[in-house]
Amino acid sequence: MRKRIGSAILASLTALQIVTVAAAAPAGGTTAQYGLGTIVKKDGTLWEWGSQGMLERSVPTQVTALQDIKASIGQFAVKKDDTVWHWAVDYRTGKSTAVQVPGMKGLTDVIHHDTAFLAVDAAGAVYRLPYREYGKLETTEIVQLSGIDNVIAMSSYFAADVKLSNREQWLFLKKDGTVLRQTQGRTDFTPVAGLNGIIALEGRYALKDDGTVWAVSDELSQSDQSPQQVKGLNDIKKLNAFTAIDGDSRLWYWGLTVTGFTDGTVYHEQTPVRIATINDVREAHVAGRSLFVLTNNGKLYETSIEVDRMPSNPSFILHAEDVDSLSDSGRLFQKTDGKLWTWGLDHASVIIPVPMQPPIALVLNGETIALTNGVVTRDSQAFVPLRSVFEKLGAKIAWDNSAKTVTLEGTNGASPLRIAIDYRSGATTLNGKTVQTQTEPFSVSGYSYLPLRFISEQLGAKVEWKQKEEQISITYK
Structure with a gap:
C-alpha cells in the first residue's frame, strides 16, 4: 500500500509546475533568474538545458528565437512588455522556435494538463494551451476557460485508485482565498467546501493564512468530504512537497x-x-x-x-557558504557572486557541489549563432560543437564515425588549411604536422567538441572573449 500511495504522490509532484516570483538577483554575475532547465540573463536572453524530447542539452544553450525576456516558466517566457511566448526545440536540428500566446498578458502559473498546458495570466484568467509534435503549441486551439477567473495559483495530484482511467485532479486558488477543483475528463469547476483563507497550494494540500495545512481527499468517492487538517503542522510560512518552514x-x-x-x-x-x-x-x-x-x-x-x-x-x-538562493527543485543554487552551482558525485559516489558551465553566447560578425549544445569551457579554453560556427568561417567539415576523426579544410587568406583531430588518440594535426593542444578533444552528450579559438584563428578569424558579458565575439571577413 505504501508503494502505491507513494508513487501516486510522486507522480502528482512531477506533474506540478508551480511558478514563483524570482528573488532579486545578486549584483555579481549575469543571471537574473534561474530554475531547473532554464536561465534568464540580465541582458534579457533565455537559456535552456536538459531533455527536450529526444534532444539532450547538457550545458546552458541560448534560445536564440527569443530576446528581451524578464522571466521564464518551463517552456514559457514573459517578455519585458508582458507578452507571453512559448518556445520549443526541434531535436533533429537543435533549432528553437517561439510563438506568442495570443490574449495573455503576464504569467503567474503553469501546469501540465493532459495533452495541453493550463496557464494563468496576470489578470487571473485561465487558458488551455494544446501542444503537438516536439512540444509546439497549437495557437489556433488556445481557449480561455469559462466559469473560472481571479486565479492566482494551481496544483495537480492523482487520485489514489490506480484502476481509474481519469486519475488526475486539479486545484485552483482564487484571489479571495477559496479553492476550486476539476476532475480529468470534466469541464466544470467545483468549490472545495471548507477551504477559505488559502494562500498557497502544493499538490492536494493547501496552506491557510493562519499557518495550518489542509488536505483534500484523494479518494474520488469522497470528493465532497471536507478537507482534513494535517496534524503537527502549525504556524507554517512556507510549504512544499516534503518540507515546511x-x-x-x-x-x-x-x-x-x-x-x-x-x-x-x-x-x-x-x-x-x-x-x-x-x-x-x-x-x-x-x-x-x-x-x-x-x-x-x-x-x-x-x-x-x-x-x-x-x-x-x-x-x-555543510556543502557551501555565501549562498544567495536555492532553486525550487533543490538541484541548483546561486552564490552571492552570482555564479550557479549544481550537484555531482565524486569517485566514491558522495554528493559534492560543482560549478555549472556558464551560459556563454557565441557571436559572429554581430549575429548570435544558434548552437545544438552550448559552449563548454575547459582549462580556460572555449569549445563548441562540431557543426556550429566553422562552416560559417568557410571550412568544410568531414566526420569519420568509424575512425572517430574530424577533418576541417579551408583557407587562411590564400593558404590552404587542413586540420585533423583524432578523438581516440587525442592527436591534432595542422597541415600534416602534429600540434600540441592544451586540452584533448572530447564529446558531451553525443556532441563532439572542437577548440574554438585555435580553429577560428587558423581560418583567419579574430576571437575576443568578453568576460563581463559572458560572450565570445568572432570577427571574420
Whole structure:
C-alpha cells in the first residue's frame, strides 16, 4: 500500500509546475533568474538545458528565437512588455522556435494538463494551451476557460485508485482565498467546501493564512468530504512537497522517504517531524534522495532521506557558504557572486557541489549563432560543437564515425588549411604536422567538441572573449 500511495504522490509532484516570483538577483554575475532547465540573463536572453524530447542539452544553450525576456516558466517566457511566448526545440536540428500566446498578458502559473498546458495570466484568467509534435503549441486551439477567473495559483495530484482511467485532479486558488477543483475528463469547476483563507497550494494540500495545512481527499468517492487538517503542522510560512518552514524559521519534514532501488523501491509516508539539528532555515527542498537546506546566514546543508522513518536529529553535511538562493527543485543554487552551482558525485559516489558551465553566447560578425549544445569551457579554453560556427568561417567539415576523426579544410587568406583531430588518440594535426593542444578533444552528450579559438584563428578569424558579458565575439571577413 505504501508503494502505491507513494508513487501516486510522486507522480502528482512531477506533474506540478508551480511558478514563483524570482528573488532579486545578486549584483555579481549575469543571471537574473534561474530554475531547473532554464536561465534568464540580465541582458534579457533565455537559456535552456536538459531533455527536450529526444534532444539532450547538457550545458546552458541560448534560445536564440527569443530576446528581451524578464522571466521564464518551463517552456514559457514573459517578455519585458508582458507578452507571453512559448518556445520549443526541434531535436533533429537543435533549432528553437517561439510563438506568442495570443490574449495573455503576464504569467503567474503553469501546469501540465493532459495533452495541453493550463496557464494563468496576470489578470487571473485561465487558458488551455494544446501542444503537438516536439512540444509546439497549437495557437489556433488556445481557449480561455469559462466559469473560472481571479486565479492566482494551481496544483495537480492523482487520485489514489490506480484502476481509474481519469486519475488526475486539479486545484485552483482564487484571489479571495477559496479553492476550486476539476476532475480529468470534466469541464466544470467545483468549490472545495471548507477551504477559505488559502494562500498557497502544493499538490492536494493547501496552506491557510493562519499557518495550518489542509488536505483534500484523494479518494474520488469522497470528493465532497471536507478537507482534513494535517496534524503537527502549525504556524507554517512556507510549504512544499516534503518540507515546511514555520514562523520561527524551524524546519519540518512531512513528505516521503525512500528505501531500495529499481523494482524494490519503497516510499514511506511520514507524519510531520520537526528537524531539531538545524535552525534559522530559509529554504528546504528534496532532490533525489537528499534534503537540501539553506539557512538565513547563507549556509547550504544536505542530509539523506534514504530511511524508513525521518529522525528528528539527522546529521547534516555543510556543502557551501555565501549562498544567495536555492532553486525550487533543490538541484541548483546561486552564490552571492552570482555564479550557479549544481550537484555531482565524486569517485566514491558522495554528493559534492560543482560549478555549472556558464551560459556563454557565441557571436559572429554581430549575429548570435544558434548552437545544438552550448559552449563548454575547459582549462580556460572555449569549445563548441562540431557543426556550429566553422562552416560559417568557410571550412568544410568531414566526420569519420568509424575512425572517430574530424577533418576541417579551408583557407587562411590564400593558404590552404587542413586540420585533423583524432578523438581516440587525442592527436591534432595542422597541415600534416602534429600540434600540441592544451586540452584533448572530447564529446558531451553525443556532441563532439572542437577548440574554438585555435580553429577560428587558423581560418583567419579574430576571437575576443568578453568576460563581463559572458560572450565570445568572432570577427571574420
